[in-house]
Amino acid sequence: MLLRNKFLLLLALAALLAFLSLSLQFFSRWLPVSLQLKTEMQSFPELPVRLISGAQRREEDFGAKNRKRIMPDPLTEPPALDPIYEANLYCNTPGVKEKSMEGHAPPNLKLLSVQAVIRHGDRYPLYAIPKTKRPDIDCLLEPSRKPSHPYLQDFISHMSRGLEAQMDGSLSSLPRLPNHRLCEMGELTQTGVVQHLKNGQLLREIYLKKHRLLPKDWTAQHLYFESTGKSRTMQSGLALLYSFLPDFDWKKINIRHQWSTIFCFNHCDCPMRNHFLEEEQRRQYSFRVKNSLLEKTYINMAKIVGVPTRQLKASNPIDSLLCNFCHNVSFPCTKNGCIDLEHFKVIKTHQLEDEKERHEKQLYFKYALLATHPLLNQTASRMQNIAEGKKGEVFALYSAHDVTISPILSSLGLKEARFPRFAARLVFELWHDPDKKKEHYVRILYNGEDVTFQTSFCRNAQRNSKRFLCPLKKFSSYVQKEMFFSFNSTSYYDACHQRLF
Numbered sequence: 001m002l003l004r005n006k007f008l009l010l011l012a013l014a015a016l017l018a019f020l021s022l023s024l025q026f027f028s029r030w031l032p033v034s035l036q037l038k039t040e041m042q043s044f045p046e047l048p049v050r051l052i053s054g055a056q057r058r059e060e061d062f063g064a065k066n067r068k069r070i071m072p073d074p075l076t077e078p079p080a081l082d083p084i085y086e087a088n089l090y091c092n093t094p095g096v097k098e099k100s101m102e103g104h105a106p107p108n109l110k111l112l113s114v115q116a117v118i119r120h121g122d123r124y125p126l127y128a129i130p131k132t133k134r135p136d137i138d139c140l141l142e143p144s145r146k147p148s149h150p151y152l153q154d155f156i157s158h159m160s161r162g163l164e165a166q167m168d169g170s171l172s173s174l175p176r177l178p179n180h181r182l183c184e185m186g187e188l189t190q191t192g193v194v195q196h197l198k199n200g201q202l203l204r205e206i207y208l209k210k211h212r213l214l215p216k217d218w219t220a221q222h223l224y225f226e227s228t229g230k231s232r233t234m235q236s237g238l239a240l241l242y243s244f245l246p247d248f249d250w251k252k253i254n255i256r257h258q259w260s261t262i263f264c265f266n267h268c269d270c271p272m273r274n275h276f277l278e279e280e281q282r283r284q285y286s287f288r289v290k291n292s293l294l295e296k297t298y299i300n301m302a303k304i305v306g307v308p309t310r311q312l313k314a315s316n317p318i319d320s321l322l323c324n325f326c327h328n329v330s331f332p333c334t335k336n337g338c339i340d341l342e343h344f345k346v347i348k349t350h351q352l353e354d355e356k357e358r359h360e361k362q363l364y365f366k367y368a369l370l371a372t373h374p375l376l377n378q379t380a381s382r383m384q385n386i387a388e389g390k391k392g393e394v395f396a397l398y399s400a401h402d403v404t405i406s407p408i409l410s411s412l413g414l415k416e417a418r419f420p421r422f423a424a425r426l427v428f429e430l431w432h433d434p435d436k437k438k439e440h441y442v443r444i445l446y447n448g449e450d451v452t453f454q455t456s457f458c459r460n461a462q463r464n465s466k467r468f469l470c471p472l473k474k475f476s477s478y479v480q481k482e483m484f485f486s487f488n489s490t491s492y493y494d495a496c497h498q499r500l501f
Protein backbone atom coordinates (compact mmCIF):
# COMPACT_ATOMS: atom_id res chain seq x y z
CA MET A 1 0.00 0.00 0.00
CA LEU A 2 2.67 2.42 1.09
CA LEU A 3 4.78 1.26 -1.82
CA ARG A 4 1.94 1.82 -4.27
CA ASN A 5 1.36 5.31 -2.95
CA LYS A 6 5.01 6.10 -3.34
CA PHE A 7 4.92 4.77 -6.86
CA LEU A 8 1.90 6.90 -7.74
CA LEU A 9 3.52 9.91 -6.22
CA LEU A 10 6.65 9.38 -8.30
CA LEU A 11 4.52 8.91 -11.40
CA ALA A 12 2.69 12.18 -10.75
CA LEU A 13 5.97 13.94 -10.14
CA ALA A 14 7.40 12.62 -13.39
CA ALA A 15 4.31 13.75 -15.30
CA LEU A 16 4.55 17.18 -13.73
CA LEU A 17 8.22 17.46 -14.65
CA ALA A 18 7.55 16.37 -18.21
CA PHE A 19 4.79 18.94 -18.49
CA LEU A 20 6.95 21.69 -17.04
CA SER A 21 9.80 20.90 -19.34
CA LEU A 22 7.55 20.85 -22.41
CA SER A 23 5.88 24.12 -21.56
CA LEU A 24 9.21 25.69 -20.86
CA GLN A 25 10.41 24.75 -24.30
CA PHE A 26 7.17 25.96 -25.78
CA PHE A 27 7.26 29.32 -24.06
CA SER A 28 10.89 29.86 -24.75
CA ARG A 29 10.11 29.78 -28.46
CA TRP A 30 7.62 32.56 -28.06
CA LEU A 31 9.47 34.78 -25.70
CA PRO A 32 9.74 38.26 -27.15
CA VAL A 33 13.10 38.94 -28.70
CA SER A 34 13.74 41.43 -25.96
CA LEU A 35 14.01 38.67 -23.39
CA GLN A 36 16.26 36.47 -25.44
CA LEU A 37 19.43 38.50 -25.23
CA LYS A 38 22.41 37.07 -26.88
CA THR A 39 25.43 39.07 -27.72
CA GLU A 40 27.04 39.50 -30.97
CA MET A 41 30.52 40.70 -31.35
CA GLN A 42 32.20 42.48 -34.05
CA SER A 43 31.73 41.16 -37.47
CA PHE A 44 34.25 42.03 -40.12
CA PRO A 45 32.95 45.52 -40.77
CA GLU A 46 35.51 46.09 -43.44
CA LEU A 47 36.06 42.75 -45.00
CA PRO A 48 35.72 42.57 -48.74
CA VAL A 49 32.11 42.19 -49.82
CA ARG A 50 32.69 38.51 -50.50
CA LEU A 51 33.09 38.02 -46.79
CA ILE A 52 30.19 40.10 -45.71
CA SER A 53 27.58 37.53 -46.63
CA GLY A 54 29.21 35.23 -44.10
CA ALA A 55 30.01 38.01 -41.72
CA GLN A 56 27.00 37.82 -39.53
CA ARG A 57 27.86 35.59 -36.70
CA ARG A 58 26.59 32.44 -35.31
CA GLU A 59 23.80 32.51 -32.96
CA GLU A 60 23.13 30.31 -30.08
CA ASP A 61 20.30 27.86 -29.93
CA PHE A 62 17.90 29.27 -27.44
CA GLY A 63 16.73 25.88 -26.20
CA ALA A 64 20.27 24.93 -25.33
CA LYS A 65 20.70 28.19 -23.49
CA ASN A 66 17.63 27.61 -21.50
CA ARG A 67 18.86 24.23 -20.38
CA LYS A 68 22.07 25.86 -19.36
CA ARG A 69 20.22 28.26 -17.19
CA ILE A 70 18.35 25.48 -15.41
CA MET A 71 21.53 23.55 -14.68
CA PRO A 72 24.26 26.11 -14.56
CA ASP A 73 27.73 24.68 -14.72
CA PRO A 74 30.02 27.23 -13.15
CA LEU A 75 33.08 25.54 -14.60
CA THR A 76 32.14 25.53 -18.26
CA GLU A 77 29.72 28.41 -18.56
CA PRO A 78 31.49 31.29 -20.27
CA PRO A 79 31.63 34.57 -18.43
CA ALA A 80 28.68 36.65 -19.50
CA LEU A 81 29.27 38.81 -22.55
CA ASP A 82 27.99 42.31 -22.17
CA PRO A 83 27.15 43.70 -25.61
CA ILE A 84 26.60 47.29 -24.44
CA TYR A 85 29.84 47.41 -22.48
CA GLU A 86 31.73 46.02 -25.46
CA ALA A 87 30.02 48.39 -27.90
CA ASN A 88 31.08 51.35 -25.77
CA LEU A 89 34.69 50.19 -25.80
CA TYR A 90 34.45 49.83 -29.56
CA CYS A 91 33.20 53.42 -29.98
CA ASN A 92 36.17 54.75 -27.99
CA THR A 93 34.38 58.07 -27.51
CA PRO A 94 36.94 60.73 -26.56
CA GLY A 95 36.57 61.57 -22.90
CA VAL A 96 38.65 60.66 -19.92
CA LYS A 97 42.40 60.68 -20.27
CA GLU A 98 43.44 57.08 -20.65
CA LYS A 99 46.30 55.31 -18.98
CA SER A 100 49.09 54.10 -21.17
CA MET A 101 52.13 51.90 -20.59
CA GLU A 102 53.96 53.02 -23.71
CA GLY A 103 57.58 53.93 -23.05
CA HIS A 104 57.78 52.20 -19.65
CA ALA A 105 61.11 50.43 -19.23
CA PRO A 106 63.94 50.25 -16.72
CA PRO A 107 65.63 53.67 -16.57
CA ASN A 108 69.00 52.57 -17.99
CA LEU A 109 67.47 51.35 -21.27
CA LYS A 110 67.42 53.48 -24.36
CA LEU A 111 64.51 53.61 -26.79
CA LEU A 112 65.72 53.04 -30.36
CA SER A 113 62.58 52.82 -32.47
CA VAL A 114 58.81 52.80 -32.42
CA GLN A 115 56.50 51.28 -35.02
CA ALA A 116 52.77 51.79 -34.77
CA VAL A 117 49.88 50.22 -36.64
CA ILE A 118 46.67 52.16 -36.19
CA ARG A 119 43.06 51.67 -37.16
CA HIS A 120 41.37 54.78 -38.56
CA GLY A 121 39.14 56.70 -36.19
CA ASP A 122 35.36 56.79 -35.96
CA ARG A 123 33.78 56.73 -39.40
CA TYR A 124 30.40 56.89 -41.04
CA PRO A 125 28.94 53.43 -41.87
CA LEU A 126 30.04 51.61 -44.98
CA TYR A 127 26.51 50.38 -45.65
CA ALA A 128 23.05 51.88 -45.31
CA ILE A 129 20.07 49.99 -43.97
CA PRO A 130 17.66 50.03 -46.91
CA LYS A 131 14.57 52.26 -46.77
CA THR A 132 15.58 54.01 -43.56
CA LYS A 133 16.91 57.47 -42.85
CA ARG A 134 20.70 57.56 -42.66
CA PRO A 135 22.07 58.81 -39.33
CA ASP A 136 22.50 62.57 -39.52
CA ILE A 137 26.21 63.07 -38.76
CA ASP A 138 28.16 66.17 -39.78
CA CYS A 139 31.60 65.45 -41.22
CA LEU A 140 32.65 69.10 -41.50
CA LEU A 141 35.21 69.78 -38.79
CA GLU A 142 34.07 72.43 -36.32
CA PRO A 143 36.36 73.10 -33.32
CA SER A 144 33.48 74.54 -31.28
CA ARG A 145 31.49 71.31 -31.58
CA LYS A 146 32.07 68.36 -29.26
CA PRO A 147 34.11 66.24 -29.20
CA SER A 148 36.90 68.69 -29.85
CA HIS A 149 40.62 69.00 -29.20
CA PRO A 150 42.94 71.96 -28.47
CA TYR A 151 44.85 71.23 -31.71
CA LEU A 152 41.83 70.85 -33.96
CA GLN A 153 41.80 74.41 -35.32
CA ASP A 154 45.53 74.39 -36.10
CA PHE A 155 45.29 70.94 -37.60
CA ILE A 156 42.61 72.19 -40.01
CA SER A 157 44.76 75.13 -41.15
CA HIS A 158 47.89 72.99 -41.44
CA MET A 159 46.09 70.53 -43.71
CA SER A 160 45.19 73.29 -46.14
CA ARG A 161 48.88 74.10 -46.63
CA GLY A 162 51.48 71.54 -47.55
CA LEU A 163 51.57 71.67 -51.33
CA GLU A 164 55.12 70.30 -51.15
CA ALA A 165 53.98 67.09 -49.49
CA GLN A 166 55.23 63.96 -51.19
CA MET A 167 52.64 61.27 -51.59
CA ASP A 168 52.26 58.25 -53.80
CA GLY A 169 50.01 59.07 -56.71
CA SER A 170 46.58 57.90 -55.66
CA LEU A 171 46.86 59.44 -52.18
CA SER A 172 47.43 62.94 -53.48
CA SER A 173 43.93 63.04 -54.91
CA LEU A 174 42.34 62.31 -51.52
CA PRO A 175 40.97 65.16 -49.40
CA ARG A 176 43.16 65.78 -46.33
CA LEU A 177 40.14 66.56 -44.17
CA PRO A 178 36.64 65.12 -43.91
CA ASN A 179 34.47 67.64 -45.74
CA HIS A 180 30.77 66.83 -46.04
CA ARG A 181 27.83 68.34 -44.16
CA LEU A 182 26.19 64.92 -44.23
CA CYS A 183 28.99 62.37 -44.01
CA GLU A 184 29.60 60.17 -47.01
CA MET A 185 29.77 56.41 -46.59
CA GLY A 186 32.98 55.46 -44.75
CA GLU A 187 34.04 59.06 -44.16
CA LEU A 188 36.09 59.90 -41.07
CA THR A 189 34.08 61.97 -38.56
CA GLN A 190 35.20 64.74 -36.23
CA THR A 191 35.20 62.13 -33.46
CA GLY A 192 37.64 60.09 -35.56
CA VAL A 193 39.96 63.05 -36.06
CA VAL A 194 39.91 63.88 -32.35
CA GLN A 195 40.68 60.27 -31.43
CA HIS A 196 43.88 60.40 -33.45
CA LEU A 197 44.85 63.89 -32.30
CA LYS A 198 44.70 62.36 -28.83
CA ASN A 199 46.78 59.34 -29.87
CA GLY A 200 49.46 61.57 -31.38
CA GLN A 201 49.58 63.83 -28.35
CA LEU A 202 49.97 60.88 -26.03
CA LEU A 203 52.78 59.38 -28.12
CA ARG A 204 54.45 62.79 -28.31
CA GLU A 205 54.52 63.16 -24.53
CA ILE A 206 56.13 59.77 -24.09
CA TYR A 207 58.34 59.23 -27.10
CA LEU A 208 59.47 62.73 -28.02
CA LYS A 209 59.39 64.69 -24.78
CA LYS A 210 60.40 61.92 -22.42
CA HIS A 211 62.54 59.58 -24.54
CA ARG A 212 63.72 61.99 -27.27
CA LEU A 213 63.16 59.43 -29.96
CA LEU A 214 63.64 61.91 -32.82
CA PRO A 215 66.59 64.31 -32.99
CA LYS A 216 65.73 68.04 -33.21
CA ASP A 217 66.87 68.15 -36.81
CA TRP A 218 64.94 65.08 -37.88
CA THR A 219 64.53 64.50 -41.60
CA ALA A 220 62.42 62.41 -43.93
CA GLN A 221 64.83 59.53 -43.25
CA HIS A 222 63.69 59.25 -39.66
CA LEU A 223 60.04 58.83 -40.45
CA TYR A 224 58.05 56.16 -42.29
CA PHE A 225 54.36 56.72 -43.02
CA GLU A 226 52.24 54.35 -45.04
CA SER A 227 48.48 54.39 -45.54
CA THR A 228 45.88 52.42 -47.43
CA GLY A 229 44.13 54.32 -50.18
CA LYS A 230 41.06 55.40 -48.20
CA SER A 231 40.59 58.99 -47.13
CA ARG A 232 39.77 57.85 -43.57
CA THR A 233 43.12 56.09 -43.11
CA MET A 234 45.18 58.87 -44.63
CA GLN A 235 43.37 61.55 -42.63
CA SER A 236 43.70 59.50 -39.42
CA GLY A 237 47.44 59.15 -39.98
CA LEU A 238 47.79 62.87 -40.64
CA ALA A 239 45.86 63.74 -37.47
CA LEU A 240 48.09 61.49 -35.39
CA LEU A 241 51.21 62.85 -37.04
CA TYR A 242 50.07 66.45 -36.56
CA SER A 243 49.79 66.22 -32.79
CA PHE A 244 52.89 64.00 -32.64
CA LEU A 245 54.93 66.62 -34.53
CA PRO A 246 52.90 69.86 -34.32
CA ASP A 247 53.29 72.06 -37.41
CA PHE A 248 55.52 69.49 -39.07
CA ASP A 249 57.35 70.55 -42.19
CA TRP A 250 55.45 69.08 -45.14
CA LYS A 251 58.69 68.68 -47.07
CA LYS A 252 59.83 66.05 -44.57
CA ILE A 253 56.72 63.94 -44.96
CA ASN A 254 56.57 61.20 -47.52
CA ILE A 255 53.32 59.24 -47.55
CA ARG A 256 53.41 55.85 -49.14
CA HIS A 257 50.37 54.11 -50.48
CA GLN A 258 49.58 50.49 -49.60
CA TRP A 259 46.96 48.90 -51.82
CA SER A 260 46.53 45.80 -49.65
CA THR A 261 44.64 45.99 -46.35
CA ILE A 262 46.99 43.34 -44.92
CA PHE A 263 50.09 45.29 -46.07
CA CYS A 264 51.57 42.36 -47.92
CA PHE A 265 53.76 44.57 -50.16
CA ASN A 266 55.15 42.46 -52.99
CA HIS A 267 54.63 39.19 -51.11
CA CYS A 268 50.88 38.90 -51.59
CA ASP A 269 50.79 35.68 -53.54
CA CYS A 270 49.81 33.05 -50.99
CA PRO A 271 47.24 30.44 -52.02
CA MET A 272 47.10 28.82 -48.56
CA ARG A 273 46.15 32.13 -46.99
CA ASN A 274 43.13 32.31 -49.27
CA HIS A 275 42.34 28.71 -48.46
CA PHE A 276 42.19 29.36 -44.72
CA LEU A 277 40.19 32.52 -45.24
CA GLU A 278 37.57 30.56 -47.16
CA GLU A 279 37.46 27.89 -44.47
CA GLU A 280 37.02 30.61 -41.88
CA GLN A 281 34.15 32.11 -43.87
CA ARG A 282 32.47 28.71 -43.94
CA ARG A 283 32.85 28.43 -40.19
CA GLN A 284 31.35 31.87 -39.76
CA TYR A 285 28.43 31.03 -41.95
CA SER A 286 27.58 27.81 -40.18
CA PHE A 287 27.93 29.45 -36.80
CA ARG A 288 25.52 32.14 -37.90
CA VAL A 289 22.82 29.88 -39.26
CA LYS A 290 22.86 27.86 -36.04
CA ASN A 291 21.78 30.98 -34.15
CA SER A 292 18.01 30.89 -34.29
CA LEU A 293 17.65 33.95 -32.11
CA LEU A 294 19.79 35.93 -34.51
CA GLU A 295 17.78 34.62 -37.43
CA LYS A 296 14.52 35.67 -35.75
CA THR A 297 15.98 39.06 -35.01
CA TYR A 298 16.87 39.65 -38.64
CA ILE A 299 13.41 38.52 -39.74
CA ASN A 300 11.86 40.92 -37.26
CA MET A 301 14.07 43.81 -38.34
CA ALA A 302 13.39 43.10 -42.02
CA LYS A 303 9.64 43.32 -41.30
CA ILE A 304 10.09 46.68 -39.63
CA VAL A 305 12.18 48.00 -42.48
CA GLY A 306 9.94 46.41 -45.12
CA VAL A 307 12.52 44.54 -47.19
CA PRO A 308 13.25 40.82 -47.67
CA THR A 309 15.37 39.36 -44.85
CA ARG A 310 18.18 38.55 -47.26
CA GLN A 311 18.40 42.16 -48.32
CA LEU A 312 18.50 43.35 -44.74
CA LYS A 313 21.29 40.93 -43.84
CA ALA A 314 23.26 41.93 -46.91
CA SER A 315 23.22 45.53 -45.72
CA ASN A 316 25.26 44.49 -42.66
CA PRO A 317 22.96 46.45 -40.31
CA ILE A 318 25.25 46.25 -37.26
CA ASP A 319 27.74 48.54 -38.97
CA SER A 320 25.06 51.20 -39.34
CA LEU A 321 23.57 50.65 -35.91
CA LEU A 322 27.00 51.05 -34.30
CA CYS A 323 27.15 54.52 -35.80
CA ASN A 324 23.81 55.41 -34.20
CA PHE A 325 25.00 53.88 -30.95
CA CYS A 326 28.39 55.60 -30.85
CA HIS A 327 26.88 58.99 -31.76
CA ASN A 328 23.88 58.68 -29.44
CA VAL A 329 21.47 58.97 -32.39
CA SER A 330 18.26 56.99 -32.01
CA PHE A 331 17.87 53.85 -34.13
CA PRO A 332 15.81 54.18 -37.31
CA CYS A 333 12.01 53.88 -37.32
CA THR A 334 9.49 53.20 -40.06
CA LYS A 335 5.70 53.15 -40.04
CA ASN A 336 5.99 49.50 -38.93
CA GLY A 337 7.99 50.27 -35.81
CA CYS A 338 11.52 50.95 -34.70
CA ILE A 339 14.77 49.07 -34.65
CA ASP A 340 15.66 49.02 -30.98
CA LEU A 341 18.43 48.29 -28.52
CA GLU A 342 17.36 44.64 -28.21
CA HIS A 343 17.95 44.01 -31.91
CA PHE A 344 21.32 45.69 -31.52
CA LYS A 345 22.23 43.58 -28.49
CA VAL A 346 21.38 40.33 -30.24
CA ILE A 347 23.60 41.06 -33.22
CA LYS A 348 26.41 42.46 -31.10
CA THR A 349 26.27 39.45 -28.80
CA HIS A 350 26.50 37.18 -31.78
CA GLN A 351 29.62 38.99 -32.95
CA LEU A 352 31.21 38.45 -29.54
CA GLU A 353 30.39 34.77 -29.54
CA ASP A 354 31.66 34.41 -33.05
CA GLU A 355 34.99 35.90 -32.00
CA LYS A 356 35.24 33.25 -29.32
CA GLU A 357 34.50 30.41 -31.66
CA ARG A 358 36.91 31.86 -34.17
CA HIS A 359 39.74 31.56 -31.63
CA GLU A 360 38.80 28.01 -30.74
CA LYS A 361 38.64 26.76 -34.33
CA GLN A 362 42.07 28.16 -35.31
CA LEU A 363 41.22 28.62 -38.99
CA TYR A 364 41.47 32.36 -38.59
CA PHE A 365 44.74 31.91 -36.72
CA LYS A 366 46.23 30.07 -39.69
CA TYR A 367 44.91 32.67 -42.07
CA ALA A 368 46.38 35.35 -39.80
CA LEU A 369 49.86 33.79 -39.66
CA LEU A 370 50.14 33.87 -43.43
CA ALA A 371 48.38 37.21 -43.84
CA THR A 372 50.58 39.09 -41.39
CA HIS A 373 53.97 37.60 -42.09
CA PRO A 374 55.01 40.24 -44.64
CA LEU A 375 54.18 43.14 -42.30
CA LEU A 376 55.70 41.49 -39.21
CA ASN A 377 58.75 40.60 -41.27
CA GLN A 378 59.16 44.24 -42.21
CA THR A 379 58.70 45.29 -38.59
CA ALA A 380 61.26 42.79 -37.34
CA SER A 381 63.72 43.62 -40.14
CA ARG A 382 63.55 47.31 -39.34
CA MET A 383 64.32 46.54 -35.70
CA GLN A 384 67.15 44.21 -36.64
CA ASN A 385 68.72 46.83 -38.90
CA ILE A 386 68.55 49.50 -36.23
CA ALA A 387 69.94 47.10 -33.63
CA GLU A 388 72.88 46.42 -35.95
CA GLY A 389 73.49 50.14 -36.28
CA LYS A 390 72.30 50.33 -39.89
CA LYS A 391 69.93 52.94 -41.17
CA GLY A 392 66.26 52.60 -40.39
CA GLU A 393 63.31 54.85 -39.70
CA VAL A 394 63.03 55.42 -35.96
CA PHE A 395 59.30 56.15 -36.15
CA ALA A 396 57.05 54.17 -38.49
CA LEU A 397 53.31 54.62 -38.81
CA TYR A 398 51.01 52.27 -40.70
CA SER A 399 47.52 53.72 -41.02
CA ALA A 400 45.18 50.83 -41.52
CA HIS A 401 41.95 48.97 -40.80
CA ASP A 402 40.38 46.50 -38.38
CA VAL A 403 41.16 43.78 -40.93
CA THR A 404 44.83 44.75 -40.66
CA ILE A 405 45.12 44.78 -36.88
CA SER A 406 42.85 41.87 -36.05
CA PRO A 407 45.01 39.24 -37.81
CA ILE A 408 48.18 40.70 -36.29
CA LEU A 409 46.71 40.24 -32.81
CA SER A 410 45.85 36.67 -33.70
CA SER A 411 49.21 35.78 -35.21
CA LEU A 412 51.09 37.24 -32.24
CA GLY A 413 49.05 34.88 -30.06
CA LEU A 414 47.16 37.65 -28.25
CA LYS A 415 44.08 35.57 -27.56
CA GLU A 416 42.56 37.90 -25.02
CA ALA A 417 42.85 41.02 -27.14
CA ARG A 418 39.60 42.70 -28.10
CA PHE A 419 38.59 43.37 -31.68
CA PRO A 420 40.19 46.65 -32.81
CA ARG A 421 38.10 49.62 -31.73
CA PHE A 422 38.04 52.91 -33.62
CA ALA A 423 41.50 54.53 -33.50
CA ALA A 424 43.04 51.37 -32.01
CA ARG A 425 46.84 51.42 -31.83
CA LEU A 426 49.30 48.57 -31.78
CA VAL A 427 52.84 49.65 -30.97
CA PHE A 428 56.20 47.85 -31.29
CA GLU A 429 59.07 49.38 -29.30
CA LEU A 430 62.75 48.52 -29.61
CA TRP A 431 65.01 49.04 -26.59
CA HIS A 432 68.70 48.76 -26.02
CA ASP A 433 70.83 48.32 -22.92
CA PRO A 434 73.87 50.57 -23.51
CA ASP A 435 75.92 48.58 -20.97
CA LYS A 436 75.46 45.36 -22.91
CA LYS A 437 76.26 45.91 -26.52
CA LYS A 438 74.27 43.04 -27.96
CA GLU A 439 71.13 43.19 -25.85
CA HIS A 440 68.01 44.44 -27.55
CA TYR A 441 64.46 44.04 -26.38
CA VAL A 442 60.97 44.44 -27.76
CA ARG A 443 57.83 45.66 -26.08
CA ILE A 444 54.40 45.33 -27.64
CA LEU A 445 51.48 47.50 -26.61
CA TYR A 446 47.86 47.38 -27.61
CA ASN A 447 45.81 50.49 -26.84
CA GLY A 448 48.37 51.41 -24.22
CA GLU A 449 48.34 48.04 -22.49
CA ASP A 450 51.61 46.11 -22.31
CA VAL A 451 50.86 42.76 -23.97
CA THR A 452 54.46 41.67 -24.56
CA PHE A 453 54.21 38.68 -22.26
CA GLN A 454 50.93 37.52 -23.70
CA THR A 455 52.51 36.92 -27.11
CA SER A 456 53.30 33.34 -28.13
CA PHE A 457 57.02 34.07 -28.41
CA CYS A 458 57.50 35.74 -25.04
CA ARG A 459 54.86 34.06 -22.96
CA ASN A 460 57.45 31.72 -21.49
CA ALA A 461 60.38 34.09 -21.45
CA GLN A 462 62.64 33.37 -18.54
CA ARG A 463 62.37 35.88 -15.83
CA ASN A 464 65.65 37.63 -15.78
CA SER A 465 66.75 38.02 -12.17
CA LYS A 466 66.57 41.80 -12.26
CA ARG A 467 64.13 42.65 -14.94
CA PHE A 468 61.60 41.09 -17.18
CA LEU A 469 62.21 41.92 -20.82
CA CYS A 470 61.54 40.20 -24.11
CA PRO A 471 64.68 39.75 -26.25
CA LEU A 472 64.47 40.96 -29.85
CA LYS A 473 65.79 37.61 -31.04
CA LYS A 474 62.69 35.84 -29.75
CA PHE A 475 60.52 38.08 -31.86
CA SER A 476 62.80 37.73 -34.91
CA SER A 477 62.96 33.97 -34.77
CA TYR A 478 59.21 33.74 -34.33
CA VAL A 479 58.68 35.83 -37.43
CA GLN A 480 61.35 34.09 -39.49
CA LYS A 481 60.66 30.44 -38.55
CA GLU A 482 58.34 29.55 -35.73
CA MET A 483 55.31 31.19 -37.30
CA PHE A 484 55.37 28.44 -39.91
CA PHE A 485 55.65 25.44 -37.58
CA SER A 486 51.89 24.97 -37.52
CA PHE A 487 52.12 24.36 -41.29
CA ASN A 488 55.06 21.96 -40.91
CA SER A 489 57.04 24.51 -42.89
CA THR A 490 60.07 26.61 -42.22
CA SER A 491 59.44 29.45 -44.62
CA TYR A 492 56.69 31.75 -45.80
CA TYR A 493 56.98 30.53 -49.36
CA ASP A 494 56.62 26.84 -48.38
CA ALA A 495 53.72 27.50 -46.03
CA CYS A 496 51.93 29.50 -48.71
CA HIS A 497 52.36 26.94 -51.45
CA GLN A 498 51.74 23.69 -49.63
CA ARG A 499 49.64 21.16 -51.42
CA LEU A 500 46.08 21.47 -50.19
CA PHE A 501 45.32 18.43 -48.12
Ligand SMILES: *[C@@H]1O[C@H](CO)[C@@H](O)[C@H](O)[C@H]1NC(C)=O
Pocket residue numbers: 328
Ligand atom coordinates in the same frame (compact mmCIF):
# COMPACT_ATOMS: atom_id res chain seq x y z
C1 LIG B 1 21.92 60.92 -25.60
O1 LIG B 1 20.70 61.42 -26.09
C2 LIG B 1 19.69 61.51 -25.12
C3 LIG B 1 18.38 61.91 -25.79
O2 LIG B 1 18.59 62.61 -26.98
C4 LIG B 1 20.12 62.50 -24.03
O3 LIG B 1 19.14 62.61 -23.04
C5 LIG B 1 21.43 61.99 -23.42
O4 LIG B 1 21.91 62.90 -22.47
C6 LIG B 1 22.47 61.77 -24.50
N1 LIG B 1 23.65 61.12 -23.90
C7 LIG B 1 24.87 61.54 -24.12
C8 LIG B 1 25.96 60.78 -23.45
O5 LIG B 1 25.12 62.50 -24.82
Ligand SMILES: *[C@@H]1O[C@H](CO)[C@@H](O)[C@H](O)[C@H]1NC(C)=O
Pocket residue numbers: 267373374377378381492
Ligand atom coordinates in the same frame (compact mmCIF):
# COMPACT_ATOMS: atom_id res chain seq x y z
C1 LIG C 1 61.48 39.57 -45.10
O1 LIG C 1 62.40 40.62 -44.89
C2 LIG C 1 63.62 40.49 -45.59
C3 LIG C 1 64.54 41.62 -45.17
O2 LIG C 1 63.91 42.85 -45.37
C4 LIG C 1 63.35 40.48 -47.09
O3 LIG C 1 64.54 40.32 -47.80
C5 LIG C 1 62.38 39.35 -47.43
O4 LIG C 1 62.04 39.38 -48.79
C6 LIG C 1 61.11 39.45 -46.59
N1 LIG C 1 60.27 38.30 -46.83
C7 LIG C 1 58.94 38.35 -46.86
C8 LIG C 1 58.24 37.10 -47.19
O5 LIG C 1 58.29 39.36 -46.64
Ligand SMILES: *[C@@H]1O[C@H](CO)[C@@H](O)[C@H](O)[C@H]1NC(C)=O
Pocket residue numbers: 486487488
Ligand atom coordinates in the same frame (compact mmCIF):
# COMPACT_ATOMS: atom_id res chain seq x y z
C1 LIG D 1 52.99 17.78 -39.64
O1 LIG D 1 53.81 16.65 -39.52
C2 LIG D 1 53.40 15.74 -38.55
C3 LIG D 1 54.45 14.62 -38.43
O2 LIG D 1 55.08 14.41 -39.66
C4 LIG D 1 52.02 15.19 -38.92
O3 LIG D 1 51.57 14.27 -37.93
C5 LIG D 1 51.05 16.36 -39.04
O4 LIG D 1 49.79 15.91 -39.48
C6 LIG D 1 51.57 17.40 -40.01
N1 LIG D 1 50.70 18.56 -39.98
C7 LIG D 1 50.35 19.22 -41.06
C8 LIG D 1 49.47 20.43 -40.84
O5 LIG D 1 50.67 18.90 -42.17
